[in-house]
Amino acid sequence: MQIYFDQENQVSEELLETMKKAASLCVKKEGLDEDSCEVSVSFVSGDEIHTLNREYRGVDRVTDVLSFPQYEGADEIQDVIDMIGTCELGDVVICRDRARQQAEEFGHSFERELIYLFVHSILHLLGYDHMQEEEKKVMRAREEEIMDELGIPRRTDRKEEGEGALTEEQKTSLFRKAMEASRNAYAPYSHYHVGAALLAEDGQIFTGVNVENASYPAGICAERSAGVQAVTAGYRKFTAIAVASPDGEASMCGVCRQFFTEFSKDMIVIYGEDEARLKAERLSALLPSDFVLPEKER
Numbered sequence: 001m002q003i004y005f006d007q008e009n010q011v012s013e014e015l016l017e018t019m020k021k022a023a024s025l026c027v028k029k030e031g032l033d034e035d036s037c038e039v040s041v042s043f044v045s046g047d048e049i050h051t052l053n054r055e056y057r058g059v060d061r062v063t064d065v066l067s068f069p070q071y072e073g074a075d076e077i078q079d080v081i082d083m084i085g086t087c088e089l090g091d092v093v094i095c096r097d098r099a100r101q102q103a104e105e106f107g108h109s110f111e112r113e114l115i116y117l118f119v120h121s122i123l124h125l126l127g128y129d130h131m132q133e134e135e136k137k138v139m140r141a142r143e144e145e146i147m148d149e150l151g152i153p154r155r156t157d158r159k160e161e162g163e164g165a166l167t168e169e170q171k172t173s174l175f176r177k178a179m180e181a182s183r184n185a186y187a188p189y190s191h192y193h194v195g196a197a198l199l200a201e202d203g204q205i206f207t208g209v210n211v212e213n214a215s216y217p218a219g220i221c222a223e224r225s226a227g228v229q230a231v232t233a234g235y236r237k238f239t240a241i242a243v244a245s246p247d248g249e250a251s252m253c254g255v256c257r258q259f260f261t262e263f264s265k266d267m268i269v270i271y272g273e274d275e276a277r278l279k280a281e282r283l284s285a286l287l288p289s290d291f292v293l294p295e296k297e298r
């Protein structure tokens with residue numbers, strides 16, 4: 001497989017080699033002859049990718065990776081190869097700094113993030129998409145399969161050692177419970193449905209949903225609705241909370257952060273767009289300066 005890199009000095013030789021392997025795997029899995037396929041890859045700055053994102057997608061913000069496919073999918077690519085012997089699949093544009101930042105956020109290595117983004121982008125060039133729920137599942141499954149075959153370990157939570165450690169499976173399972181709960185969300189005003197699954201120290205799980213009201217401020221977030229149930233049942237120490245929404249990533253709001261910081265500053269907050277891209281962070285990192293009453297007023 002021929003890859004034309006631009007600004008490749010931004011990453012190590014080793015990483016470039018892994019990218020080549022990753023691209024070959026993606027192509028081979030489509031039944032295409034890797035030697036007949038070509039891809040162009042550019043490493044750009046945050047400002048550059050921001051401009052490209054605005055100009056080509058009408059989205060006015062920095063992003064991690066952009067894909068510019070030439071063809072609809074593997075069948076069309078095969079037709080081109082049959083006709084002229086080679087096929088230029090399209091362009092991948094990656095922002096290394098953004099990848100580094102995301103790796104930090106996800107708590108996994110820069111290598112994993114960069115390769116994941118690259119695989120994601122190559123799959124776009126091969127016709128994959130994630131606009132619809134079904135196609136998203138297919139794309140995510142293929143991404144994971146390729147990451148596994150490349151031997152790049154699944155995300156590991158940097159902060160996993162010590163108290164409150166959770167395995168990837170536990171995080172995924174809690175997130176699933178939150179997503180399931182979101183079906184009962186009452187959100188006729190925002191149409192944003194949220195579910196939360198709160199894991200107490202003894203393994204008990206409480207779920208909650210957002211419950212809105214015609215008097216808007218009377219509504220409550222999913223996290224706190226799980227929290228009040230747990231406290232009502234006598235629980236005050238929590239290991240983790242997962243927050244999920246079928247309507248896009250739900251990041252715990254400031255009020256909920258403060259609510260839980262009262263009980264367990266070190267609990268792990270799990271959230272993300274979907275199961276394959278979960279983020280896990282300590283509450284104390286999400287709310288470094290929590291409010292506590294001055295001692296004298298207690």
Ligand code: THU
Nearest residue numbers: 190192194210221222251252253
């Ligand atoms: N919401 C939650 O339930 N949890 C969050 O972490 C963010 C926001 C709800 C509140 C409201 O019902 C709707 O989402 C839109 O703000």
